[in-house]
Amino acid sequence: MLVNFGGIMDKRIFVKKRDGYNKEALDLKYNLNIEYNLGIKDLELYIIYDIYNINEKTYELAKNSVFSEVMIDEVVEDIILQDGRYFAYETLPAQYDQRADSAVQCVSLLDNNSKITVRSGKLIIFDRVLNQDEMDKVKKYLVNPIESRVKDLSILSFSMSSEMKKMKDLKGFSSFSKDELIDLKNEMSLAMNIEDLIFIQDYFKNEGRTPTETEIYVLDCYWSDHCRHTTFETVLDDIKIESELFQKEMQSAFDIYLNVRKELNITKPITLMDMASIFGKYHKRVLNDKNIEVSEEINACSFFTDIENNGKIEKWLIQFKNETHNHPTEIEPFGGASTCVGGAIRDPLSGRSYVYQAMRVTGCGNILQKREETLKHKLPQVDISTKATSGYSSYGNQIGLATTYVKELYDDSYVAKHMEVGAVVGAVKYGDFKRETPVKDDIVILIGGRTGRDGIQGASGSSLIHTNDSLETASSQVQKGNAIEERKIQRLFRKPEVTKLIKKCNDFGAGGVCVAIGELSDGIEIHLDKVLLKYEGLNPTEIATSESQERMAIVISPNDYEIFIKECEKENIEYSKVATITDRRRLEMYYYDDKVMDLSADFLATSGVRQHSKALLCDNNGSNPFENKLISKENVLNELSSLNVACQKGIAQRFDASIGATTVLMPFSGKNQLTPVQAGIQALPTIHSTSDTATILSYGFIPKISHYSPFLSAIYAVLESVAKVYAVGGDKSNLYFSFQEYFEKLGKDSKKWGKVTQSLLGTIYAQNEIGCPSIGGKDSMSGTFNELNVVETLISFACTPVKIKNVISPELKTIGNYIYYVPIVKNSKGYPEIKETLKSYELINELIKSGKILSAYVQEEGSVVSSLVKMAVGNGLGFTVNKENILNFDPASIVVESNCELPFEKIGMVSEEISINGIKFDYDEIYNAYTKTLDKIYPLYQNLDCGNCENLSNYKIEKKYFKEYIENVNVLISVFPGTNCEYDVEKAFIDVGATTKTVIFRNKKEDDIEKSIDELVNGIKDAHIIMIPGGFSSGD
DSSP states (O other): OEEEETTEEEEEEEEEEOTTSOHHHHHHHHHHHHHHOOOOOOEEEEEEEEEEEEEHHHHHHHHTTTSOOTTTEEEESSOOOOTTSEEEEEEOTTSOOHHHHHHHHHHHHHOTTOOOEEEEEEEEEESSOOOHHHHHHHHHHHOOTTTEEEOOTTOOOOOOOOOOOOOOOOTTGGGOOHHHHHHHHHHTTOOSOHHHHHHHHHHHHHHTSOOOHHHHHHHHHHTSHHHHOTTTTSEEEEEEEOOTTTHHHHHHHHHHHHHHHHHTTOOSOOBHHHHHHHHHHHHHHTSOOTTBOOOSOOSSEEEEEEEEETTEEEEEEEEEEEEEOHHHHHHSHHHHHHHHHHHHHHHHHHTTOEEEEEEEEEEESOTTSOGGGSOTTSOOHHHHHHHHHHHHHHHHHHHTOOEEEEEEEEOGGGGSSOEEEEEEEEEEETTSOOOOOOOTTOEEEEEESOBOSTTBTHHHHHTSOBOTTHHHHOGGGOOOOOHHHHHHHHHHHTOHHHHTTOSEEEEOSTTHHHHHTGGGOSSEEEEGGGSOBSSSOOOHHHHHHBOOSSEEEEEEOGGGHHHHHHHHHHTTOOEEEEEEEOSSOEEEEEETTEEEEEEEHHHHHTTSSOOEEEEEEOOOOOOOTTSOOOOOHHHHHHHHHSTTTSOOHHHHTTSOSSTTSOBSSOSEETTTTOEEOSSEEEEOOOSSSOBSEEEEEEEEOOHHHHHHOHHHHHHHHHHHHHHHHHHTTOOSTTOEEEEEEEOOOOTTOHHHHHHHHHHHHHHHHHHHHHTOOEEEEEEEOOOEETTEEOOOEEEEEEEEEEEGGGOOOOSOOOTTOEEEEEOOOBOTTOOBOHHHHHHHHHHHHHHHHTTOEEEEEEOOSSOHHHHHHHHHHTTTOEEEEOOTTTTSOOTTOEEEEESSOOSSEEEEEEESSEEETTEEEOHHHHHHHHHSTTTTTSOSSOOOOOOSOOOOOSTTSOOOOOSSOOSSOEEEEEEOTTOOOHHHHHHHHHHTTOEEEEEEOOOSSTTHHHHHHHHHHHHHHHOSEEEOOOOOOTTO
16 A cells, blocks of 8 residues: 655555564464364465655665565565455554564664654465454454554554643532542542542642642552552551461461561551561661661662672672562553563662563463453453563563573462562672762753653552453553663663762652652652653643653752763663752642642652551461372372473573573573573673672462461462572572562451461561561552452562572482482471471581582472472483372472482482382373473474475584784674673673774664764774674564
8 A cells, every 4th residue: 555745655565474484474373273273274474564754765775674674574565355364453553563663763774864654563364264253263362452453454544643632620629529529539530549539638728729630640640559559558457366277376476576566666557568578677777787778769679798709809789679560461461561570670770780680470370271261351361371471571582681580370360360570680889879869959860761641540550450341441551661772771870980970760660750750859840841752742641640661760960961961872862851859848740831730748758548457367268288198190190280380491481591691590401401490590790700699589489378378378488489599509698588469459358458467477477487588579459350369479589699609400410319308397287397497408508518419409389299300301310219298298398319328308319210109100201291281382392394404514614714813802892772682792702802892873863873873884993803792673
């Protein structure tokens, strides 16, 4: 399709991969046939490019260089379509379209004056006519109305509405009755409760004026559960324990909590937040733990550690953070999961740390369930799982973040709402940053991405429960991430000359401008008209409250402004001075000359009306998972093939685990790369040197314990996270926790409040026994869909430094070695004696350091048998073991391998065959039971027909070298949008003595491209080696 305007035209083209490169089309055909038995023998998949305002010459140049690759693509400019044989779809106009954005940037290289707009979509052409029912199934499979729509191919036009939405007039607000306020709350779709709205009314009565629409929506965002943890800050007026299982144990934990409050002289009311954070305060104030960082910036869990770097001892700050995006991922899996890891990265990044390590833990219903069994108003569990996996991995892989641990937990309760949790670790050398309180006349610079309507009410929306209407009404609350933009901020913040200028920093997220900038100081004046926008037409309320990914608010002295923006320009980052610090203790917002907001800092700090509730701690009455199980071949194979035990390498291998060159252990070990490594372990990200220190990040949580007892589940979560640290070679000497709480909407039900309370009491008992505190966390209280609720979820993340030389991998090493079992000490109800268990863990640590323990594995969802099988498949070995109750569930116990006698229970030896209590197994039946469960959804290997492929070898290639020796080799490293391993490359060259120079390609200003080309040309003249680092193909 073509619309020509005298040399300037609008053009639509279709691009498909040639045979041999059309993997996406083949995968789609396979999946549609598997899911719906359509019997499609062939289909064609085209990328659609709608190109607006392009001149003919530029189009001809771009057609085969930007929009297609001649060797692997076919371009079709006109296509004949038959009804019933095709289907086209595209992302919603307000959503970020990475393929289109990249195309626009590439076209600008061909024509620097180009002002084109591009929209992309997809067209599927089938080999036969589909009936209406079949076509409806295809549409439902491909289109999620939250982020995409069916494309009308008869139209070639596009415009983002530039008409500004009129702001609501709240005249008469101060005199509204309660019923009128309730009507207003519903009309404006406010997340706050009616008590908050009455509280706001009283405030404005005292102010003697009517609030603006902006002020109401800002308060709704600012006071949301997502931003202000209103559930966790609720006062618990009465706590009662009525448990047949753990009455004494819960009371003991509660007494520990009360005693710690006394030692800290805390007299404020009891809240869940106080329980969650009290041990961090205790370790800092009473035990004088100087490693815990305390500052006004609370972006992430932060602790100091000493490392040896090139023979010198240096002090570094480690920051780790867990982030959850449950609500966004439930309704738009790809975007929700991608912004989950993006948001997690920005928290330590805003603390000036370089993020180099990631972990992903998710919760899903049964992804093997048939699509037709999906609940109404819900996406199929398999779609949520696979698309969320694609979203998280896409963002992490693009930005260049190693994700070395991925685990999906399966529990029917997560049908209520998916759980999407990302955890990351960052580090920065002490002295390369500062923390200062902003003062009057300091300025706030906004850097990074622009604001659009894709994200309005992101904070308040994520605080709500999931309802029947969520899939139809929540499209504006979920954004797609732009990893390229965040990578630029990472580069900027890795420069000490930049981070030493920053007094205070806050990352943007669900709260948008009002929260990210509003939190920086008690007195601040924001000019909304200075905020950079994706398109025209946003009103002040939308600018103030729209979620903004890939963006930072930075406070600097006005004297440093010119230096700072020059560094932004070097990194190709957009910036704008948007606010000034004042001494008026008010949050003020202007839109040009109109003041649209003027709220007291003290009023904002109230977080609304303080809620009150009661907590009744009861038993869950779930089945006891610790009961004895009989050994049989059938039971062994069933356990290995169960969803929570079966191999998940097919999921994990979608994530880049080696980017950054800091990975100590890959996600799966052994020559077969099949033994799951139970923690992420990354070396600290030193650029021009090599450190002997890594960080361990582990997690603990098993849903079936929580069904039995949330109290016990929390204890095991903490203990399991510690056990995994010990199993890879770490210890608890400098270990810190961060907890992730995910529960149903609590309302006024005291039993529901009791579930969260007993979980936190479980962590209090565990922290007290272990001697390590939680120094942060994240709570999410929206796990409800109608009558369905998620299982009581408390995940423990443990982070600690470790000497790399002490790290061991978990696969069985050698036939003839001994296998020992190190159980935790617990009673018949499963309650663990942690201090006794820790003695065994400490001994394991000593034996690892002395080389006597060669591998270790922590028992998780399954039994000892599952642990042994996972250890064995890595190197394709067997084991002969004999143990009473060998199929019993015994979490946090550890299986170890040694080549000598150890003071533990010996249960067998590494062998060629597999024999369990005298029952012999073929290796293949064990292997198949373990690896085949998820194979149709997450295949372990791609079944590709290579035809008559020639085996190529480089052994006969003649190697050529420079004839003359060059002592000082200069290497030019080019950084383009999408580049993500330039630091790895730079370090590799520096390690062998080269001198490197990095040139960043810039395109934000009109003359940036020419200047960048000149820089490259000059750099090439002086270089012996030109290095173009790896990255990714934008959108492909």
